[in-house]
Amino acid sequence: MRAGLEHWVVGRRIAAVEVFGDRTLRRHAPGPADFIARLTGRTITAARRRGKFLWLPLDDGANLLAHLGMSGQFLAVPEGGKPSKHTKARWRFDDGGPELRFCDQRTFGGLALADDELSADGVPRALGHVAPDPLEPAFDPRRFAATLRRRRTGVKRALLDQTLVSGIGNIYADEALWHAKLHFARGTDGLRPGEIGRLLGAVDDVLRAAIAAGGTSFDALYVAVNGESGWFDRSLEVYGQAGEPCSRCGTSIIRMRFTNRSSYLCPKCQPRPRRGRW
């Protein structure tokens, strides 16, 4: 999504902004009128992200922050069409080219405008609580390993905790744990250095492969800025694969309940710990 935004909107000057509904800007305290006024006339200078948060730096130093939540998407479409039911915001540009839309069915996504200075590692201060993701230079594997072993929780919870490491959600956590042959309930404090190394290697591989594939598109909600699907779903080893044979050992993949959601794993490759932490 970040790469798509870079391609479609960087370098363009915003001519008009519209906001639909009142949930999308719930994190923008000054409200929609302020949001619109401060974006109009600005040029987008870059497209950045940390984990699952995106931001578009503007030519006046402010940053348009975005999170897609569960069902948010940015789409570039020919200018002037009627916004669809779930369109929450739209930006038109003074070059008359494609407009940008933010669409969001479940409304867990959101937009905000931050005009304060970036923190030392180049991230808007509003995202200060979000840890570096494994693909950025600021990510420190040794520091992550040390923090992990100080925690008293299960390894999957830790992977999903964006204050520990960002960018990993339910799918990529399950995929990385399968690649590293770890059960999700393994306690973080009992992980051996080699296992943490394996896990980090797996996380890195999974994230890079998923990005290279354009993401994981189960349906039309999960598409790139140009509307195209990613194809990482064809590389999924466990997520959504209950009943399918494990590609390593042939054992049937199972689905388990895990904190009101699902975890998929191979019961043989990822043996349950004697004293697990969920």
Place this chain on the structure above:
DNA sequence: ACATCCACCTGCTCGC
């Protein structure tokens, strides 16, 4: 400070 739970939403699919 840390760990965990739950609310926040819409829409689709499934079983009865």
Place this chain on the structure above:
DNA sequence: TGCGAGCAGGTGGATG
């Protein structure tokens, strides 16, 4: 066909 239950790729504020 209707209806309720369950489920969906996340986050952050409240509560232990």
